[in-house]
Amino acid sequence: MKIAIIGTGRMGKALLKAFYRAYPSQILFAGRKAEEAQLITSELSLTIQAVQLQDALQADIIIPALWFKDLQPWVEAHREQLRGKILIDITNPFNATFDDLTTGYGTSAAEELQRLVPETKVVGAFKNTFWVVFDQPEHRGILSDVFLTSDAPDALEKVRQVLEPLPFRLFDAGKLKNNRTIERMTLLSRELSLKTGTYPRVSFHLWGV
Ligand SMILES: NC(=O)c1ccc[n+]([C@@H]2O[C@H](COP(=O)([O-])OP(=O)(O)OC[C@H]3O[C@@H](n4cnc5c(N)ncnc54)[C@H](OP(=O)(O)O)[C@@H]3O)[C@@H](O)[C@H]2O)c1
Structure with a gap:
């Protein structure tokens, strides 16, 4: 099994580091600028080449x-x-001013993507995991939660198994429509962490479950 991470930005790098630790020989990493992707693998001293x-x-x-x-x-x-x-799908459809989503209340980025590629199984994950959290997903002994969503239960289960070696608490969070909530909660957590001065080190941990 191969896992591809595409994108050389903050989340691309964070995901690359996290997945490489668990699956060093199964990762394919690419960006639209091949030299930029290669520079990242070199800077992180990974034994893989960008593709x-x-x-x-x-x-x-x-x-x-x-x-x-x-x-x-x-x-x-x-x-x-x-x-x-x-x-x-890790996306949150924030608007340009980061004070609302570009999607209406009746949908989510994950659902919109699934509509575009009906023959691909979309699984939502890491939407609430800010990039710096990947380096230290534990805060005072509690783990960052990752909410897994999909309209394809077999794909959700497969991703859950793949993510098991990563240092997060995983939840089967149901259908893609639950991303209407997850994506908006991420927007709110961003706003609250900016107010309290902890941004970007913020994540969910649902207490009591
Ligand atoms: N930042 C977070 O903490 C966080 C947390 C959870 C989820 N997310 C989600 O993760 C996604 C990425 O966020 P980010 O913070 O990593 O953004 P970012 O640092 O701005 O990186 C975005 C990357 O997308 C690349 N890109 C744009 N169009 C592309 C294309 N057509 N082909 C290949 N690469 C392309 C850009 O490449 P170039 O460098 O070549 O322009 C850039 O490297 C967003 O959807 C965000 O909602 C972010």
């Missing part, structure tokens, strides 16, 4: 670390290569 985007799309599980506005045309352009695969 071309087309090669990364051969993976079984694909995690694009792009903004929702960029991801929509990206999945449409790569619909054929994504067919039959699992796509892990």
